Amino acid sequence: MNRTEQLHERAHALRLHGLLAHWSEIAEASWVEPLLQWEEAERTRRSLERRIRDARLGHFKPLADFDWTWPKRIDRAALDELMTLDFVKDKSNIVLIGPNGVGKSTLALNLAYQSLIHGYTALFTTAGQMLGELAALDSDSALRRRLQRYASPEVLVIDEVGYLSYSNRHADLLFELVSRRYGTASTVVTTNKPFKAWSEVFPNAACVVSLVDRLVHRAEVIAIEGESYRVKEAREQAEQRASRRNAARQEKKP
Structure with a gap:
């Protein structure tokens, strides 16, 4: 399968029917492959976002x-x-x-x-x-x-x-x-x-x-x-708050 055929298959998989309707006119254009890459990447990103949302993961520490x-x-x-x-x-x-x-x-x-x-x-x-x-x-x-x-x-x-x-x-x-x-x-x-x-x-x-x-x-x-x-985090936060209060009290002393 040559490059043009591969690009045609990718466009077909993406269901870019308008592009496919004019394929004979644009198949050799330099912008076709980057366009397909952008579309594939964007659909992959949106699909992952949707699946993460549907999976109910919520916010979590990586x-x-x-x-x-x-x-x-x-x-x-x-x-x-x-x-x-x-x-x-x-x-x-x-x-x-x-x-x-x-x-x-x-x-x-x-x-x-x-x-x-x-x-x-x-x-x-x-x-x-x-x-x-x-x-x-x-x-x-x-x-x-x-x-x-x-x-x-x-x-x-x-x-x-x-x-x-x-x-x-x-x-x-x-x-x-x-x-x-x-x-x-x-x-x-x-x-x-x-x-x-x-x-x-x-x-x-x-x-x-x-x-x-x-x-x-x-x-x-x-x-x-x-x-x-x-x-542990709660204890550290309490210690930090106490430290800030002590520092503020020290600054207020004459």
Whole structure:
């Protein structure tokens, strides 16, 4: 395929019908290739923006700004490897376990963002938001449609499992979703509870053992330990405010 044919194919893929209608007149013009490049780049940018918006990522700290030195324990090599997205190709799961404020949500959001950049579909939600929404649906057809929305992305991030306790109904819904995605798509879960404590998150639910089994089979489980980074930032901000007040008081002294 020669250069002109390649350009024609690109214009056709972009559906630039006005350009194609006059192709014989402009095919050899020097401005055709830059025009196609601009159009392709702009459509790629707008597509990514739309997919990020649809994925509900919101505002988050980019991985370049993540403080790897703050957690007392974190397997950076494993997380760097996850950012290559082999787990998405393998349709395996990720579970990030650790106390509040150690960066689990930030890392999960960056995994979703990397997935979107590389052309995968992704969706971010909290466990409370998703399970509350599913449980509130009062018709089977509406529930099936909503479950399909959560089942269909190639990467689904379920944040904050363990921060609230749920009924048997919620447990059954989460089990249904994890089962639908099992072996067909990747689920990223963040939790502040070890798996043995999930019976406290879903008290009296008969499916908890099966839920954990489906989730962790063929999964990468990464434990993060440390003090809350948010507490650290709040403490530093309080110290800065106190320092400014002391300096202001010193200036006012005669």
